Amino acid sequence: MGMHIRRAARVRSIAAVATTAIVAVMAMAGWGASAAVAADYDYPGAIDPASIVVTTADGSGETTVNERLRVDASWSVPDGAVSGQTFGFTLPTEFAGFTGAFAVPAEDDPTQTVANCTVSAGTQPVVTCTLTDYVEGRSDISGSLWFLVSAAEQTTETTVDFTVDGQIVPVPIPGGGIIGDPxxxxxxxxxxxxxxxxxxxxxxxxxxxxxxxxxxxxxxxxxxxxxxxxxxxxxxxxxxxxxxxxxxxxxxxxxxxxxxxxxxxxxxxxxxxxxxxxxxxxxxxxxxxxxxxxxxxxxxxxxxxxxxxxxxxxxxxASGGGAGTGGTSGSFSIRKQLTGEGAATVPDGTVFDVAYSYGDPAVRKVLEVTVGAPATSIALPRGTVVTLEEIDLPAIDGVTWGTPSFAGTGIRPLADGKAQMTVAAGAAVSITLTNTATPVVPPTTPPTTPQKPPTPVEPTPPTELPLTGGLASTGSDVPVGLLWAGGAVILLGLALTGGTAIARRARSEE
Missing domain, CATH: 2.60.40.740 (Immunoglobulin-like)
Structure with a gap:
């Protein structure tokens, strides 16, 4: 291997480099037939294999050892990509030993970064690009990237092998090979x-x-x-x-x-x-x-x-760059307010949980809101249908909650206090979530008047029956019970008298 050197005559500004690139010619049988070990990415197929092009940094038509080379490629990730997810590809062994880092700015706002990329050291350098929060809530996320490498070793091959999603991708080298630097x-x-x-x-x-x-x-x-x-x-x-x-x-x-x-x-x-x-x-x-x-x-x-x-x-x-873009997203935010006679008793800072779900399969997340706190903005791709639902209402002593109410532009009420909305491109919808707090009224018992104990009633003695008089003629004036009792007494007396007489007669006859 030659020394890691570079000719002074080749040192020129990238701004002066011609934009003409040698188009990579890759038949499907060439790059798809062989497999290689792919790096571990969230989106291993984000790089378009047919878009990879290698040119010399100074625009010369030949490649020598230690020549600065420029790699260009196109990429895209699916809707729903979030910050921290990765994509990339693996470089040829001929480009080993030239590490670096670069950022991919947003096409619509170059002050924002779509992805941060690194080129690793090692015999097969790995390019890893990490998405930023710029992509969240956007659709049709795609772009281009470029970076500089160094031709590390000679080769008579006319192509060098990149690895994309486990597949070998041969890409032509300017000049048809890498020659030694004299x-x-x-x-x-x-x-x-x-x-x-x-x-x-x-x-x-x-x-x-x-x-x-x-x-x-x-x-x-x-x-x-x-x-x-x-x-x-x-x-x-x-x-x-x-x-x-x-x-x-x-x-x-x-x-x-x-x-x-x-x-x-x-x-x-x-x-x-x-x-x-x-x-x-x-x-x-x-x-x-x-x-x-x-x-x-x-x-x-x-x-x-x-x-x-x-x-x-x-x-x-610059040692690398590119551009990224995504479909215009929309957003919504939720502001919390309380009404009702019990609202004043709800402690400041009480947290209310709002679940929002979207997509198929459904994605469900929970947003915390408080009265008077700044509303959190949630960005989602245009056309996304979002279902809103307040869950797990906080238990407050002395307060009962009414059915929650969502209000705002484009909000569609559903049953049980839920609501739906469709995210519109470029629109930021402000939603108000209202809860009615009603004081709990304890049950009341009507007063009772103390009752006086009843006055005891002395029993009335029975009226004495007369011993003489016409019983039949006067019986209608006497209670029936007394008449029967009186009769029984008379009969008893007669029986006793008769019995005594019979006993005397029996003794006298003896």
Whole structure:
């Protein structure tokens, strides 16, 4: 593998890159026949395989090792996507080692971000895009994305393999392959922008130019800001020195060097111990960080290598981007109010739960509302039919609740206090939910008047019956019971008298 370097002549602004791209030619038998291990996404098929295109960042027609390449693709996710869900694809092994991050802005409002994307390290870099809350409540969510990678290794193949939803997708390479980057025959300075936002600088020094020199002295100075040049500094104090063979291989670290950066990170002095080997190529690499870099800014420096002066400039470019869009959504919010004589007894801050459901299969969520609190806005795709229902009314001592009532533009009352609405594009419906609080009246018992105890009644003695007189003639004036009682007494008396007489007669006869 060649060195990770880049020609100064290829460093150009992305803004100047021609928009012409090489269209990817992919027959179904080519990309659909083989399977590959897919990354774990919520929407693994969001990337359109036929939309993937690879071009050189500077618009050149050939691809060399360490060439900056641009990858473009289109994507879409289904309605109902929410913040935090992911999509993406896997890059070819030939693009390994160039990590990065970029954002996909909203087409209708570039200040908003539709997705945040990263490009991972590893032998097969993985692109992962994470949706933001911009997508929530929207329909027809789709867009484009692009980002920069680096050609990491040579290949004679005319295509490189991407992986989308577990399927291999061959995509043509500009120039029909990745060729090695030839080692220069004269001192050069190369520059490129890294994925993490730094500027990389590399001095390429053919040993044959300084054969036998001992030591080789190098002075490098960053161009100060002004006259079209932006401000940048070295911040890590690092310098890396190595050598290669004439073909750019056989990389060997060089430890026999002295020097370093000044305190401001604006220049360094370096001496490589000799004698310099004419069969080797010497390389010095370092990084600088732009100050408030913006797209189109240019950063430069000048190096004196043993009396040979080389210059390089790097234009600050974006490392990725794209655009996202979605169908216009609508929204609703719920404001809580109480009426009725018992409303004043309901404690401040009492929470009321409102369930709203939509879709097929139905999605059911619960929204908490309180009297006087700001209404929460719920965004949903246009045309969504929403059913509203107040549930689990709070138990308040001394209060009974009436049937809840939803009111607002487009609200359709249903049975049992429920309601429905249809989300309209671009409309924000304000709904008022009213509850009637009625005080609980305790049951009353009518007063009772104390009752006086009844006055005891003395029994009346029976009237004495006369012993003489016409009983038959006077009996109608006497109670029947007394007549029968009197008769019984008379009969008893007669019986006793008769019995006594009979007994005397019996004794006398003895």
């Amino acid at each position: 080692v220069p025959t004269a001192p050069e300075k190369w520059a490129w922008q890294t994925a993490d936002g730094r500027l990389a600088w590399q001095l390429m020094i053919p040993g044959a130019t300084f054969a036998g020199v001992d030591p080789l002295k190098i002075d490098d100075t960053l161009t100060p800001p002004g006259a079209g040049s932006g401000e940048h500094h070295n911040v890590d104090g690092a310098l890396t020195v190595w050598s290669t063979d004439a073909a750019g291989g056989d990389r060997q670290p060089i430890t026999d060097w002295t020097g370093g950066w000044d305190a401001a990170g604006d220049s360094f002095h370096l001496e490589i111990g000799g004698p310099i080997d004419p069969t080797r190529h010497y390389v010095v690499k370092y990084y600088t960080v732009p100050t408030d870099g913006a797209t189109g800014d240019s950063f430069a420096n000048v190096a004196d290598i043993g009396g040979v002066v080389v210059r390089a400039a790097q234009v600050w470019t």
